[in-house]
Amino acid sequence: MTSGRDVETTKTNYHNDDNDNNYSTSNSLPLPSPSVSYGKHPPAADERAEKTILILGAGYAGLFLSLNLETYLAKRSDCNIVLVDKNPYHQLLQEIHFVAAGARTPQQVRIAIPAMLRDKKIEFIQATVNQILLAERKVLLSTVGVGDVGTTAIPYDYLVVALGASTRYFDIAGAEQYTLPLRSISDAGVINVKVQELLQGTNDKGRDVKESSHNEGANLHYKKIVIVGGGATGVSLASALSDYVRSYRKSHPSAIDPSNVFIEIVEATPTILPGWDKKLVRECMKVLWEKSVKVYTSVPVAKVEQNKLHLKDGTIIPSSLTIWTAGVKGFDVKTEPEIPKLRDGRIVVNEFCQCEKYPDVFALGDIAALKKESTDKIFPPLAQVAVRQAKYLAEVLAGYIVKGKTGNEKFDYSIKAQVISMGVNDYVGSFGDYVITGDVAKIVEEFSKDAYLRALKSGGEDMASNLYGSDTISQVLAGITFAGFTFNRILHRL
Known part of the structure; x- marks a missing residue:
């Protein structure tokens, strides 16, 4: 010092x-x-x-x-x-x-x-x-x-x-002991290692689970990743993992068939992304369905055991790997x-x-x-x-x-716009009363990150810093900056 x-x-x-x-x-x-x-x-x-x-x-x-x-x-x-x-x-x-x-x-x-x-x-x-x-x-x-x-x-x-x-584990028995958190880069690295072990069949603790509902009564052995918490972190993670599982076998031929890997979200409240725009939530639910992610809502977790979750309604969910994003x-x-x-x-x-x-x-x-x-x-x-x-x-x-x-x-x-990652290259957002998806949502997310990094490096002196101002002039300048950013992105993709 x-x-x-x-x-x-x-x-x-x-x-x-x-x-x-x-x-x-x-x-x-x-x-x-x-x-x-x-x-x-x-x-x-x-x-x-x-x-x-x-x-x-x-x-x-x-x-x-x-x-x-x-x-x-x-x-x-x-x-x-x-x-x-x-x-x-x-x-x-x-x-x-x-x-x-x-x-x-x-x-x-x-x-x-x-x-x-x-x-x-x-x-x-x-x-x-x-x-x-x-x-x-x-x-x-x-x-x-x-x-x-x-x-x-x-x-x-x-x-x-x-x-x-x-x-935050809410004093739920076994939650801290038998789940993996996601609050840091280090946590994310641990999860990635465990997921790879699961897909390659080298994780002894992430053993196969059995459940008839996934294959018309068949006694199928498969892997299941359960994410507890349907907030932004849990939803983004489930979407990205779905993409990862489906692409992993292309570079790892010996990995298990992605059709035998299931991803589920367990959320205690009546909806995923509580507090977010309802139209945005519906669009996110649609994306999760398309990515074959199953969602439980209104079902708090009562207890966690190794390879098993007990819900308060009596449901027992087998799990090869459980990730906790339920609260902070x-x-x-x-x-x-x-x-x-x-x-x-x-x-x-x-x-x-x-x-x-x-x-x-x-x-x-x-x-x-x-x-x-x-x-x-x-x-x-x-x-x-x-x-x-x-x-x-x-x-x-x-x-x-x-x-x-x-x-x-x-x-x-006042939060005027929100964008959430729904996979490796997929985004969904809300802007006022409108829901944005596809390239538009992705450009908004890219602009937000670019503006943040530019504002950091300039110590608030870059024009992008106006994004964080609340006065009318700042908002106008932020709009001009966004228009320029969007134009450059469109030219780059042509």
Whole structure:
């Protein structure tokens, strides 16, 4: 670490637990200053001492925030931006199902953080987060791969928690023991290995199962992959695996017949993709049917055993390989004292993405429980929401630090378009009241990824960054950028 910050090394014990809490609201953002107590107006910008903005997590929210803040604060010599993540790379989590299905390599869905931060005034620390000491304004870290060297204490003036989410098993017996999660590139790699072993017949635990319903009463031996959870991850994974199974034998002649491999989704709610546009859901169900993916709905899992799922309605589903995508919870970050959280571990924040009791602490992305005022519902854990929260907070913090300006614009965002991967090259989306499929949906998805990467590399200065703005001018410019992108793609395909 090369900044002028004071660093302490210590060892500590800690504890934490989750609580349900009510939300409170305010009319303006009550930002504190490092040199004054809470509740006082901040001093003029040129009177402040050197400040450290500590960002925990380099996911969609954390990395986007750090690079946009660096653009705003590049000329400030009194500001340190510190980014912490346990991995030396940024994960494109929206594409990890492709790795599980053999359509991408791990290298294709990750971005090296040191390379992204080259020539930027951002300090990157590869470490795990042990505990946040709120009263002392410090975060305790363990440097990755160094061994038992104690805990490093990093002080902060502003803290942003963007640590994402982890798999939630809902206390279902056997779920964690007998299923594979899909929350990281590493998880995806494990799944791909297990699927290949299954298709080649080298996985002893993924033994054949028997069921008469698949072949008109015949006692057929076959392989079955069961995905628990019909959200976006589960649906995209099932579609991609269906493509993978059907193409695998072309390059592996000794693999089992793809007609003897079945893929099923088990969803506890009445529909797959709960909360998504109903017309889009119907189109996705059609694609799953075409790909021979069977879907169970309104059937929660009661218990998981090796090679077997027990549903609450008494149904028993045999399984050669079970993958769990049924839910997520906020990353288990320990704080002292404890801060308000929901039962799923997400940190309760106000409409400024800010912890009410600690106005120097913010939470973004999947770990944040932020209500949308117009619907009184919590924003869903989506990458597009996380990135827009990051853009919003970058502007707010920069405005405060540079101009001493306390903003009164609350975070708000309405999802206008959604696209979901339904196979290696298939996409379905909704745009307003319209459902889009085929090349149109694919171009929208390609544009979204291209705009995100360009916005990252430019620190928010590329024209593509307007996609994440909420004002009219930004939306118009984003439309122009999309039109140009589409024109170039069409020319490329002619």
